[in-house]
Amino acid sequence: MLLFDKHLHDGIRQGGTTITYRNWDKPRVTPGKVYRAGDVGEILIEEVSEAALSEMTEDDARAAGEPSLEEWRRRYQARSPKVNFETDRVFRVRFRYAGNDAELVRSGRLAEEDLRRLDRELAHIDTQSYEGEWTQFFISTLTQKRWMRPGELAQQLGTDQDMVRRKMGILADMGVVRADAGLGYSLSEGGRKLYAYRMRG
16 A cells, blocks of 8 residues: 555546655565555556655656645655755655545445455555554454444554554545544445455455
């Protein structure tokens, strides 16, 4: 999964934002593959290459969704205070928007292949997490009641409410969970179908 700041979402959907710069130790995405990008939808990776921040241009900054190189640097430095724009190298990821299926998941209109793909995506999230198979724990806990509040979930899962909100945010972006400020969290129709699919083994 690749996450983007909310102010970039419209540009990605409209096709104007096609580049992102990531401070990774090694490439974490593969050209030719489709990845979920939070509630933006999905993106197709076209190219991954190393790039020197000192060589970035105004055109690069605009392709990354910012109005200028100065604004891009300001936002990047806010996330990475120790960045050195003269010497640091990062990964430049070129992509294109590939659609949004979170609404499809929420609606529950999922074929068997959709369920397999969603299951694989969640399994990938689990393998990348130092917390292990947390998606399965969160989803199975939500089957106990129609709606569960953050405090109740935190108590059952043995964690804190901030962690619950972060994790539920990821599942909500994928359409698996519904969030309501008053009621808390609930499995979407697709989330319930996914749980049944997983229980079938």
